[in-house]
Amino acid sequence: MKKTVSLLLALALSIPCMMAGQAEAQTYPDRPVRLIVPFPPGGATDVNARILAAELTALLKQPFVIDNRPGASGTIGIDLVAKAPPDGYTLGVSGVGPTAILPIIDPKLPYNPARDLEIxxxxxxxxxxxxxxxxxxVAxxxxxVAYAKANPGKVTYATAGVAGPQQLQIEHLSLLAGMKLFLVPFPGDSQATAAVVAGDVDIALMGIATGIGLVKAGKVKALAMAGSERSPTLPEVATAAEQTGFTEFTGYTWNLLVAPKGTPAAVIARLNEAIAEAAGKPEVQAKLEALGIRPLGGSAAAxxxxxxxxxxxxxxxxxVTGIRRE
Structure with missing residues (x-):
C-alpha cells in the first residue's frame, strides 16, 4: 500500500514538471538566442552556423545571433557554452576537435563534453x-604510399594546428599504410592550403569545397577522396578505401549544435525539429552542397x-600514434 501511495505521489509531482516543460517548448524562444561559433568568421563552420542561424531566425521568430569566439582550437568558445545558463538562450556550434579529440588528449581542458554539454x-x-x-x-x-616508404619522414603534410582532425586522420592513414610522414602545422586552414599550393608542403587533407576548386584550377593534384563516397564533382577520383582497402579509414570533419548540460529536453527537441525542417529545404541543401557539407541529421540521442x-x-x-596537444 505504501509503495502504491509513493508511486501516485511521484506521478502527481511529475505532472506539473511535464506541463511546465511542454509550456516552455511552446513559448521558446521568446527573446534573442546567442549562437557561439568557436572559430573565426569565414570558415566552413562559421558559414554553416550562419546558414543555420538565418533559418532558425525565420522558423522560430526570434534572432539567432552569431558570436564568434575563436581560440585554443575551438575550446574557448565551447567552454563559454558549457558554463552558460542551461535555458536554451546560449548555444554553440562544436566540431570534432572541441568535442571528440581535445577532451581525450588535454587533461586540463576546462570542460568535459559528456558532463557539461547537451548535443x-x-x-x-x-x-x-x-x-x-x-x-x-605521385598521382x-x-x-x-610507395613514395613515402621510399623516403621515410621526408614527405610533409600541412594541417590547421596540432591535434586537429586533419592530423589525426593523416596519422591514422599513415599507421594503416605503414608510412612515416612529417607534420607541418599552420595557424589555420588558409595558411595550410597556401603552403601546398605554393609547393612548400607536399600534401594535405582539404575540405571538398576548397580542394575541388584548386584541383580544377590545376593548383593541386587530387590523390583520393578521404570520405566514404566519391564526389559527384570529381567522380573519377577514387576514395582512399577503394584504392587501398583501408575501409576503416574515413577522412571528414563534422559540426554539431550543443547546449549547456541541463537545458530542458523540450527545448532541445524543439531546436532539433527546427533544424531538421531547415535542412529539408531544397535551397538550404543547395547552399550546404556548395560548401561540400553533407547532412548530419537524426534525433539528439542518435x-x-x-x-x-x-x-x-x-x-x-x-x-597508438601518441598524438599530443602542444
Missing part, C-alpha cells in the same frame, strides 16, 4: 580530399551515439 542536433559532415602539390611525383594514394562512436575511434588512433 542538440547534427549540422553537417564535410568530407576531405587528399591533395598534393603539383610537383610531387594517386598507392603511389604516395547524434549523441554518433559522437560517442567517433570519440572512441579517435581514442584508439591517439593511443
Amino acid at each position: 542538440v542536433a547534427g549540422l553537417g559532415r564535410i568530407d576531405f580530399v587528399l591533395v598534393a602539390r603539383p610537383g610531387l611525383p 594517386n594514394l598507392p603511389e604516395l 547524434v549523441t551515439e554518433f559522437v560517442a562512436r567517433e570519440t572512441e575511434k579517435n581514442r584508439r588512433v591517439i593511443e
Whole structure:
C-alpha cells in the first residue's frame, strides 16, 4: 500500500514538471538566442552556423545571433557554452576537435563534453580530399604510399594546428599504410592550403569545397577522396578505401549544435525539429552542397551515439600514434 501511495505521489509531482516543460517548448524562444561559433568568421563552420542561424531566425521568430569566439582550437568558445545558463538562450556550434579529440588528449581542458554539454542536433559532415602539390611525383594514394616508404619522414603534410582532425586522420592513414610522414602545422586552414599550393608542403587533407576548386584550377593534384563516397564533382577520383582497402579509414570533419548540460529536453527537441525542417529545404541543401557539407541529421540521442562512436575511434588512433596537444 505504501509503495502504491509513493508511486501516485511521484506521478502527481511529475505532472506539473511535464506541463511546465511542454509550456516552455511552446513559448521558446521568446527573446534573442546567442549562437557561439568557436572559430573565426569565414570558415566552413562559421558559414554553416550562419546558414543555420538565418533559418532558425525565420522558423522560430526570434534572432539567432552569431558570436564568434575563436581560440585554443575551438575550446574557448565551447567552454563559454558549457558554463552558460542551461535555458536554451546560449548555444554553440562544436566540431570534432572541441568535442571528440581535445577532451581525450588535454587533461586540463576546462570542460568535459559528456558532463557539461547537451548535443542538440547534427549540422553537417564535410568530407576531405587528399591533395598534393603539383610537383610531387605521385598521382594517386598507392603511389604516395610507395613514395613515402621510399623516403621515410621526408614527405610533409600541412594541417590547421596540432591535434586537429586533419592530423589525426593523416596519422591514422599513415599507421594503416605503414608510412612515416612529417607534420607541418599552420595557424589555420588558409595558411595550410597556401603552403601546398605554393609547393612548400607536399600534401594535405582539404575540405571538398576548397580542394575541388584548386584541383580544377590545376593548383593541386587530387590523390583520393578521404570520405566514404566519391564526389559527384570529381567522380573519377577514387576514395582512399577503394584504392587501398583501408575501409576503416574515413577522412571528414563534422559540426554539431550543443547546449549547456541541463537545458530542458523540450527545448532541445524543439531546436532539433527546427533544424531538421531547415535542412529539408531544397535551397538550404543547395547552399550546404556548395560548401561540400553533407547532412548530419537524426534525433539528439542518435547524434549523441554518433559522437560517442567517433570519440572512441579517435581514442584508439591517439593511443597508438601518441598524438599530443602542444
